[in-house]
Amino acid sequence: MDLSQYAELFLAESREHLSACNQLLLEWERHPASPEPVGGLFRAVHTIKGMAATMGYGRIADLSHRLENLLDHLRRGGTAPTDEIIQLLFRATDALEKAVGLAVAGREREADLAILTDIDRLTLQTKPTPQPSALARHFAEPVEPAEPAEPLDLQRLRAAPAAPAAPAASGASRLVHVLIRPEAPLKGGRATLVIRKMQSLGTIHRIQPAAAAFESDDFDGRFAFELETGAAAADIETAVRSVGDVERVTIGGGTDESQLAPGETGSAGGRGRHIRVDLRRLDTLMDLIGELVTERGRLNELAARWVGQDPEIDEVAIHISRLSADLQNEIIQARMTPVWQVFDRFPRLVRDVARQLDKQVEFRVEGKEIELDRQILDELGDPLVHLLRNAVDHGIEAPAERKRRKKSPEGEIVLAAVRERSSVAISISDDGRGIDRVQILEKAKREGVVGPHVESLSDDQLLRVLARPGFSTAEAVTNVSGRGVGIDVAMTRIRALGGSIEIRTEPGKGTAFVLRLPVTLAIVRALIAAVGHERYALPLTYVAETVEFGTTPLTTMEGKDAIVLRDRVVPLVDLRKLLGTNGGAPAPPPRRPVIVLEMGERRAGIVVDGMLSQQEIVVKGFDAPQGTLPVFSGATIMGDGVPALILDAAGLV
Amino acid sequence: MTDGSLVPVRLLVFRVGTLACAAEVDQVREILPRLPTTRIPGAPPVVAGLVNVRGTLVTVVEGWRALGLPPPPSPPTSALEGTLGSTLILELGAPGGGGRGGEAENGSHKLIGFTVDEVLDMLAAGDHTLEGRQGLPGVDPTLVRAVGRRNGELFIVLDLAALLGPVLTS
Structure with a gap:
């Protein structure tokens, strides 16, 4: 019987169990006296063993079998595990995970089973000695x-x-x-x-x-x-x-x-209620619905043109629009994935990094159930790893230093997801030493990042300095983070997803990074704005409101034009100038629309020549030629088949 | 990449301004009429803009600018009938690619458009029709892979990677 078609399923299920193993081990490490984790571990490993045997993966079955023996002894022994045991179990989980990956790739032979020696040795050592107790005699059975x-x-x-x-x-x-x-x-x-x-x-x-x-x-x-x-x-x-x-x-x-x-x-x-679907299927569905949405736009334009001849066309167009909107909604929903699917591997990561650096960290995750589009979530993993490593390495102080500062020796890192209007905010905050602005400012001056007369850095400027490729704040480069690659890589990735990063930091109190991401990538509602004869799309995610130039008081801010909106000064960005657009006379000032973008605390008013429509657009990537202004997050195809570029709020605000 | 790798090969011959050029057929995905382009702010003038090729967005390079030729006598205003030239959709491999790296390098293929005034011919070129790289007056020699002859007329085989590669590296 050919089992290869089940390999993916085996991989997915094994990963779930292994992820559970990691969670349980972390729990056990924190509460060694607790009897629950070992039972859960035993069951997870047992399940993997069974599945591996069915699939004919002998080495995995063997490894999990011997691990199961050890766990069985521990379970029956009932004593708190030594550190050596916990570390071995972590390593065994890793070995198992590697072996599973290799097996599914058809390379099970390459799996490294060196760990078996240690497992067997500890299995022997932990063999429970039967101690007939009253209870045991009563039940005439071996007893924990x-x-x-x-x-x-x-x-x-x-x-x-x-x-x-x-x-x-x-x-x-x-x-x-x-x-x-x-x-x-x-x-x-x-x-x-x-x-x-x-x-x-x-x-x-x-x-x-x-x-x-x-x-x-x-x-x-x-x-x-x-x-x-x-x-x-x-x-x-x-x-x-x-x-x-x-x-x-x-x-x-x-x-x-x-x-x-x-x-x-x-x-x-x-x-019967949940099935596993290959991700590629969902991606294909998304692509197809994307094309359908584009064609829907064309149909609507045609219908508007022909409705005089035959009013029925309008009815059909409306009906098709509604159906495709529903379909699109369903597909987007089907792609939504709770963040725990990515977050669940972080407790282990934070623990490993903290251990390596001799730091004590309590790690909490909040808002696990918040959902994001699968693709965004997948892309989010690496940036979060960077930021979490940074937090442990540079944020949290060594226990001795924390004591000196009258803090608990155990630092705290919180990873939290919160749903906002039409985006999701993910924050990574630590209660560590915070970022030393003075030191960064000096360094930034030395490297010519800011002018010599700058006296202090705002949060925003600070982030820009930190995110410069190669800019490192680490005094010594460790192999955990440092080298200054973390933040710029994270920032590039987040921006590519149409999101933004913010930083808040206070010396001695800690640092927080807040990432804001659109809930879904592929299809977004956008304003279509006219600039000269050109069209640009602005996703509504970050649009706070639109006002008319001239109906609000004008002022300047740091030498640039700005408007005053409800007592707040909002700097203006003239798209004609920014984009170097020629042709098509701009509308007279009082009529020029201003689109106010809001990203966390930052705002900007985008001055355009006109507003054409509000519609759903399908976001597509393109290979940006060198020199392209860094203010685009992609492009879309309009109803007439001609591309329009999508403005990236993070690049404008 | 000067010699050897070219023989024998099928070439697409086309005209840009007064210059006859050729590209390896294997690198040409398709030949389309000129498509409406969307300007990409900040991109160099050699970039004509972005076009929609059946749902895929492709950056198009203006042929005469890329080759450093004088602008066409009557700039192609859309008022004229359909004969405003063509857009070649080209596939650029990884630099020095073609190895048997397998799937790992799959992502390095990029599509790019290139506008030409006229597609002339498709021909199989052997040793005898091609001469090694050689400058032709008025053409940057680094863009020339070889020079060939068709009906007694000279044409240059373009080094597409050298010509178009730099446009996309950002």
Whole structure:
């Protein structure tokens, strides 16, 4: 049987489990006495083992099997793990991740299994010594020594049997479907609890959806699993219901392959409601809807021209417009992805970097559920890695220095996503030393970045200085960050996505970077402005309002024209001048429209010759020739088939 | 890249102003009539602008400017009928590409448009029709890969990478 078509699926699912492993390890490292993480780790590794065996990936199956043995000892031993063990588990997770990647690429042989020696050594060392306790004798079964902070009933249930030798495991295989009440909070937690209870009754196979999905926001409370147990159906049901808020339990008899198949029953584990779709499919759909939107524009123009001849054409055009708008909306929604899909790998990253630099960092993530277009999210990973590394390396001080400054030795870094009007703001803030403006100013002067008479740097200027390619603030270049590449790379990437970066910093208190990104990339609403005979598109994302030149008081700001808008001075940018547009006389001043852009705290009024329309545009990239003004984020094709350039708010404000 | 690599090869011969030029057919994606261009502010004058090739945006270079020729006698005002020349859509590979790097270098192919006054011919050129690189009066020798003859008339085989590459590197 050719399994290659399942390779991608295997990769995706394994990654989910491995990501869960990393989260669990981090949790365990922070709370070594907690009994939960090791159970979760065991299950995740067990699942990977099963999938790898099915796929015929022998080395992965072997690695996960031996890792599972170690985890089993740890689980049954019940003692807090040593640092050596935690570090080994992190390394093993990495090795597994690498092996999975290689296997899917058809190069499983190259997987490095050197870590097996360490795993086996520790497995031997951690072998639990049977200590017959009263409880154990009572149940006549091997028992985990004290597991603190666990309610008794749970402990009793757990004490039984996850051990391979547990008699209960040798029973019939039953298919269990569970539905948690839809209105219940923490459905994922309940599901996890159910699984844990079931482990005390026997061995669990094939949880659907995978246990990692329980933590997902769209987990709807339906799940199913196979339970190999000698327990009676009634006992299983009681155990399941004991977690509370269980709406329905169905316990089947022996299982065969087909019973877990998707869609087999109405309650088949949520499978019928979510499917995995190849990203390329979604990209193609997006491209196609993009073309449809462009053609829709043409159709509308034609309809406007022919409506005199046959009014019906207008009706059709309107109908098609509405349908394509709905379709477009659905496709955009289908591409929206919660940020945790990218954020979830950062706790591990921050921990590793902090460890490497001997710093103590508490890392928090907020707004995990905020959604962004898949493509934006994918592109966001690298800039965020840069900024997070920077925060640990340059932001957070060493524990001794923090103590001297009367701060807690443990620094704090917060990564937060917040939905704004039509954009998403992602901030990375630390409570570290802040950026020394005086030092940067000196350096900027020495390198000729600012004139010799500048006395202080605003946040904005500071960012511009920091973002200069090659400008490094690091006194010594470390291999973590430094070299000054971080911020300019991040900034270029964010700008390319039509977003912006802001910085706020206060000496001794910390630094925050705020990235603002459009929610979706490919199709945006935009104002089409006329400048001379040319047309330019301005995405509405950053348009605050439009006013007319001359209806607002004029003034100057740093020698440039500006208007006063509700007591705030807004500098003007004359597009004719900026873009060097000739031809087409400008409208007389009082009639010239001013488009006010707003990006965080920064504002600018863009003076154009006229406003043509407001419409959806499909954003396309183009290879900008050398010399192109850095104020364009792409181009679009107008209804008449002629391209128009899209102005980048970040380049104008 | 002067000799050897050119033989035998199929060439597209075209006219820019009074100059007969040629490009390797393999590098020509398609031949289109002149398309309405959108000016790109800040780009050098040799860039005519951006065009829409069935949904893909392509930067177009003005042929006579790129070759340093005098401007056409009557500038192509759109009032005239369709014979205002053509736009060649060319595919530029990676510099020194053609290796068997496989997929890794796939992203380096770029499309660029090039305006010409007239497409003349397509011909297979062997050793005997081509002479090694050689200057032709009034043409920058670094843009010439070889010189050939067609019906007794000289034409130059353009080094497209040298001619157009610099326009796109930013």
